[in-house]
Amino acid sequence: MLYTLLCYNKEDVVWSWSKEEDEAVMNRLGVVHERLVKEGKLGPALRLLPTTTATTLRGPDMVIDGPFAETKEQLLGFYVIDVPDLEAALAIARELSAANPTSVYEIRPVALYLPEARANPPTDRVKAY
């Protein structure tokens, strides 16, 4: 089974960490990452830029500066896309939104991306439904 682990924290605290504090945490995480890669358990991982950089799309035509702030909806899935800028990211989000109009898409730039590092990543373990 594939699982996603979502990390939550207070971003005003985390983004005020000094370089040393940040590196200390990242180094501790790095030890875990390395072992998980060796064990063939770690897929791609990423760290997001703070919510101050977020833009939210509510339906294909409604762009809102800021993060997704409601508690009525739940996180159901995510995409990682590789495009030159926010406008291009929004264009894709609009397409998704047109196909799935009741969903909200929050667009968050990625601060750090660790690509798939395993020799044999899964290809067919989770079937499309």
Added chain:
Amino acid sequence: MNQVIHDPAWIDSTLIAARPQAVSALLRYFRDMDAAEEAYQEACLRALRNWPQNGPPRDPVAWLILVGRNAALDGTRRQSRNVALPPDELISDLTDAETPLVDRLDDSHYRDDVLRLLFICCHPELAATQQVALALRIVSGLSVAQIARAFLTSDAAMEQRITRAKARIAKANVPFETPGPIERGERLAAVATMIYLLFNEGYTAGNDPARASLCDEAIRLARLLLRLFPTEPEIMGLTALMLLQQSRLSARFDDAGEVILLENQDRALWNAKLVNEGIALLDKAMRNNRPGPYQVQAAIAATHARAPEFTETDWAAIDALYAALERMQPSPVITLNRAVATAKLHGPEAGLAMIAPLEKALSGYFHYFGARGAFLLQLGRTAEARTDFDRAIALAGTPAQASHIRRHLDRLMQDQI
């Protein structure tokens, strides 16, 4: 029991992060700066006693406000009738006591509270340095000694500066009603200026860590402002500008503390994390089609950040951005900066022509003579270049600025031997 709460660093960073919102909400209750500060102090003391035992509250900011307010009311009642409020241990367990408070302190309240607190600090009657010192003391919670060190002055002098500033604003009568949209916009603009001032205090200080930390504090306040006002493109621009400038920190000085100019910086030392955040924010700001000076300045910084090497800098873009900035905020300093880009595009002669009319306005400005000296040097007019470099040294504000120009002069001397 939650393990993290035993980490004193976690409590410290939580208290630091909670301070602007908690103090500003307490200020709304008490309408008195000293009372708000004292209440917050007391709440922090109680948090240090209470949190390690009982675990962290669900919403630390709301906890601190509630406990701070009760502590102050408790003090008042003890003076009058000796009736105490429920102990804090109960408060942190009673989610039903916390919930309505959290509901009342939703973002719309917080944001006007924090904005008011910052706005009070940049009251027009206060000198710029007073505004910044006051914000550091009240909003950021730095000690007088820390602020004194950052401003290279004695503790006693800084204490006096802050006390006087407080006395002034106590008389200023800042209204506590929720501001209207126009007033809110004016407050935001004044606060943005003050935050950028704070950043520049740290930025010009360069490699002195006590002063350079002012840059981090300015960025922290800007991020806070941006979380409260997520749709303001100029606040995005200001934050992006500071992040992009701060990204070059490790590359700006050599081991001896000498300034390394942009063209000579090792771009591998630029902090990619800050660059990415800055560019992402600017990208978002520009989609609003409401340009302003911070966005344009951030765009200039981003153009530099995007160039892998100095020689690959898009000078045409920078020239155009400075031209836009000149239209928004006509100023000889901006024209001087534009001239540097123009000279890269069209040669030093063009740069020289552009700054010729500025001599009177900038006769006391270090960078004017530094830049003109450099143009003259490129044109081989060494005697005139030397005169300008001498004048620049006389006007230098920091030892690093002076020694940078001195290196130009040294090179001139060597060339002549």
